[in-house]
Amino acid sequence: xxxxxxxxxxxxxxxxxxxxxxxxxxxxxxxxxxxxxxxxxxxxxxxxxxxxxxxxxxxxxxxxxxxxxxxxxxxxxxxxxxxxxxxxxxxxxxxxxxxxxxxxxxxxxxxxxxxxxxxxxxxxxxxxxxxxxxxxxxxxxxxxxxxxxxxxxxxxxxxxxxxxxxxxxxxxxxxxxxxxxxxxxxxxxxxxxxxxxxxxxxxxxxxxxxxxxxxxxxxxxxxxxxxxxxxxxxxxxxxxxxxxxxxxxxxxxxxxxxxxxxxxxxxxxxxxxxxxxxxxxxxxxxxxxxxxxxxxxxxxxxxxxxxxxxxxxxxxxxxxxxxxxxxxxxxxxxxxxxxxxxxxxxxxxxxxxxxxxxxxxxxxx
Numbered sequence: 001x002x003x004x005x006x007x008x009x010x011x012x013x014x015x016x017x018x019x020x021x022x023x024x025x026x027x028x029x030x031x032x033x034x035x036x037x038x039x040x041x042x043x044x045x046x047x048x049x050x051x052x053x054x055x056x057x058x059x060x061x062x063x064x065x066x067x068x069x070x071x072x073x074x075x076x077x078x079x080x081x082x083x084x085x086x087x088x089x090x091x092x093x094x095x096x097x098x099x100x101x102x103x104x105x106x107x108x109x110x111x112x113x114x115x116x117x118x119x120x121x122x123x124x125x126x127x128x129x130x131x132x133x134x135x136x137x138x139x140x141x142x143x144x145x146x147x148x149x150x151x152x153x154x155x156x157x158x159x160x161x162x163x164x165x166x167x168x169x170x171x172x173x174x175x176x177x178x179x180x181x182x183x184x185x186x187x188x189x190x191x192x193x194x195x196x197x198x199x200x201x202x203x204x205x206x207x208x209x210x211x212x213x214x215x216x217x218x219x220x221x222x223x224x225x226x227x228x229x230x231x232x233x234x235x236x237x238x239x240x241x242x243x244x245x246x247x248x249x250x251x252x253x254x255x256x257x258x259x260x261x262x263x264x265x266x267x268x269x270x271x272x273x274x275x276x277x278x279x280x281x282x283x284x285x286x287x288x289x290x291x292x293x294x295x296x297x298x299x300x301x302x303x304x305x306x307x308x309x310x311x312x313x314x315x316x317x318x319x320x321x322x323x324x325x326x327x328x329x330x331x332x333x334x335x336x337x338x339x340x341x342x343x344x345x346x347x348x349x350x351x352x353x354x355x356x357x358x359x360x361x362x363x364x365x
Contacts, residue, residue: 005083005217007035007048012217014038015125035125045124049086051079052116059097059112065096066204067188075181075212082215083180086136091184092142095191095203104201107188111145118145127178132164133171135180139187140164143194147240159198166190170341174225177218181210185226206364207323234306234359235261235263237320243268245275246330247313250348252288257349259355265305275334281341287294306351307364309355324364 008025019032022042029044036042055074064070071094072212080086086260092115100108118141119134127133130136143149143163149156173175174186187207210226213219222229238250254264274290282288299320308322312329328351333340358364 006039006041007043007081008041009037009039011039011041012035015128033110033123034129045085045120048081048084048124049079049089049120051077052089054079054085055090055093056109056112056116060109062097063101064204065098065202066206067094067192068185068206068208069186069204070094070097071188072208072363082212083124083178085120085124085134087120087184088122088138088182089116091135091138091177091187091191092119092145095139095142095188095195096145097205098192099142099195099201102201102203103147104195104199106146106273113327114145115141127171127183128176132168133178133187134182135183135187136164136167136171136190136228139167140190142191146199156204163191164192168192175220175223177220179212179216179219179224181212181216182220182224182226183199204326205324208363233262234323235265235303236307236309236355237302237305237322238264238266238309238311239268239299239320240332241268241309242270242272244272245278245332245334246344246348247284248274248294249278249294249345250309250311250328250352251294252282252290253286253349255293255347256286256288257352261356261359262307265302266294266354267299267302269299272296277334277338281338281345285342286347 016034022033023030024044025041026047054077062070068123074090097110100106119138120139140163144160147156149160151267167190170186170190171183179244192203195201208226209228209231238247240247243266251264251266279290282290308324308325310327333344
């Protein structure tokens with residue numbers, strides 16, 4: 001396990017109960033702080049977050065509506081450490097970016113600069129010393145920015161405080177000691193749910209699998225909601241209107257190609273006989289007899305699922321409770337000839353394998 005914490009000597013950090021004047025080992029600025037390593041090294045927030053301006057380019061080029069995925073890409077940048085005040089900016093920045101991409105009204109560049117200014121004012125160690133984790137505060141700052149809250153507004157003021165409270169409650173329930181990665185994910189997911197409920201903007205919601213435990217010598221292990229130890233094989237539901245063609249093909253290929261990673265199901269808003277051309281060509285191309293193990297089902301017949309994949313039905317698919325949802329945008333090949341079926345099957349195979357890979361990598365629950 002990597003127990004390096006001090007940016008200077010890699011020694012563990014210690015947290016004092018009272019402020020002391022400390023000199024930054026990098027820029028030599030003197031200021032009050034409660035945090036240093038056991039060898040006495042102190043690094044100020046400005047030096048700790050040096051290079052964080054790289055998030056602006058990342059955010060402005062992003063097209064994803066998934067703030068957890070955006071946040072993880074930030075965490076992979078060189079400036080980001082296992083713990084630190086950079087997370088107080090990153091949570092809000094990822095949420096602003098996903099909110100904008102999901103259709104939320106926002107001047108993203110201006111909002112990111114405002115998020116940077118606000119987030120940098122929250123010091124490291126706020127989670128313990130203030131009783132308010134900076135990642136949770138960052139979620140509240142995000143909502144304040146998008147709703148243009150001020151101390152004198154009514155609804156935006158209330159919503160911003162509720163957002164912070166929701167994020168901090170989620171963090172507090174997980175318990176300590178702190179983990180900036182865990183707390184950032186908890187705050188982000190709380191914001192996704194809150195924004196959907198109160199602002200009507202639907203950001204993608206992905207529950208990650210932690211890949212950072214080896215860098216955190218205070219990891220809480222299986223108590224962490226993102227621990228790989230707690231993760232069971234997810235259930236994936238492939239959904240379309242009649243559950244007769246595309247969703248049936250996806251279920252069959254999911255079972256054959258990804259059964260070791262996720263369990264596959266399919267259903268529709270209506271039922272219909274499985275398309276005979278699909279049955280014939282799946283036997284021919286993949287050696288799968290869909291008539292033996294599959295039948296057309298309604299959504300109500302599905303077990304609780306973790307991931308919902310809609311096929312591209314051109315209809316309003318009903319909401320199913322899940323941790324992650326995506327649409328594959330596939331045209332129905334029914335009545336279009338053998339070539340259209342084979343093309344659709346090849347596309348579904350590619351997407352099933354991509355989903356399998358993302359689940360294995362922890363980018364999808």
